[in-house]
Amino acid sequence: MNSKTLLALALAMSFATAYAQSEEQVLNSDPIDVDGYLKEKNVTDHELEQIRSEIRKQKNEVGLNKEKTKGFKELSKTTEKLSETTEEYIDEKKNTQKEIAEYNKKIKCLMEEHPGADCDKYVRNRREEAPVVQEVQVAAAAPVVSTAEVAPIEEGPLKPFEQLKLAITGGVTNYSGDTETLRADNLGLRAESNITDRFSMNVGVGYTSFQTEDFANNTYGNQGYSPYYYQQYGQKGRDISYKNYGVDIGGKFFIAKTERFKPFIGMNLGYNMASLNYMKNDSFNANPYGYNAQFGNETYKTSFANVGLALGTEILFTRSVGMVVQGAYSRGLGSSLSSESSKNVSNNPDQKRLNQLADEVINANALSITAGLMMIF
Secondary structure, eight states: HHHHHHHHHHHHHHHHHHHHHHHHHHHHHBBBBTSSSSOOOOOHHHHHHHHHHHHHHHHHHHHHHHHHHHHHHHHHHHHHHHHHHHHHHHHHHHHHHHHHHHHHHHHHHHHHHHHOOGGHHHTTTGGGOOOOOOOOOOOSOOOOOOOOOOOOOOOOOTTTOOOOEEEEEEEEEEEEEESSSEEEEEEEEEEEESSSSEEEEEEEEEEEEEEEEEEEHHHHHIIIIIEEEEEEOOOOEEEEEEEEEEEEEEEEEESOOSEEEEEEEEEHHHEEEEHHHHSSSSOOGGGGGTSSSSSOOOOEEEEHHHEEEEEEEEEEEESSSEEEEEEEEEOOOSSSSSEESSOTTTTTTHHHHHHHHHHHHHTSEEEEEEEEEEEEE
């Protein structure tokens, strides 16, 4: 190998070595950014990585806390709504359970053949309707009603004196006699109790009153008891006041018993104490005219018995409140049982008028129409 060849080989090897060193230097040099400046080299170690990890962890927790805060706000709103609906649910549950317990107690009382005193409010008027028996059960969480139909209860007959009725009545009475037709007002209080489902007995007290003009005074005037009579009492007849206090006992038979209306017929026997007197009762002596006629201070008291027939109906608004409407006919039994005049009729013509009017009322046909409020116990 000549010298030229050796020289070329040496140059080639030197070039290859220089190229390799230059490439390694380029690879290990700091990076340059796009603008031609050197880019800072990222350095790290274990502690830095822990710090960076903690930062990332805390950022995640901040995000979680924000989401949790938002969630708690929403939970607070829903909790308030839940509280309101829960309170409403509990109230409704208690009310329903109370009504169901009351219902079951009523059904139990109606099923018993001989219920106790605690069942009085359920069985007192059970004859008026036959309820369908239903058994109700309540679940622990919420009221659940289950029903089982049972045949209607057959109501037994009312026991004697099991039901009591009180009635306050008022109305009018027309007395139609041989010579007089009079109208009176009446008030009454009556107590009644059952004997059977259809028959009842009652007792009552009553007050009747009217005022009328003594038209027959003109007759006495024509007989010579005037003019002093008219000077004293006027041209019209003297006004007469009639008052009657009575007590009676009777019975009623119910023709039909429906849910609201209970028509009946009745009969009663009564005892009455009546009094009559002139409204203007000043005394006056007509003796100067030759007749010893005494006027004034005339009164008449009498007692008598009467018998009556009634036709009417009871109208029920509720189980314990209603009204009674009836028409009645009555008439006195014969004459007075006892009587007392304040003046002698021989020389007191107006005393005679009171006696005659009392007999007229006793023997008159009396037609009454009454209505009143009734309470049932």
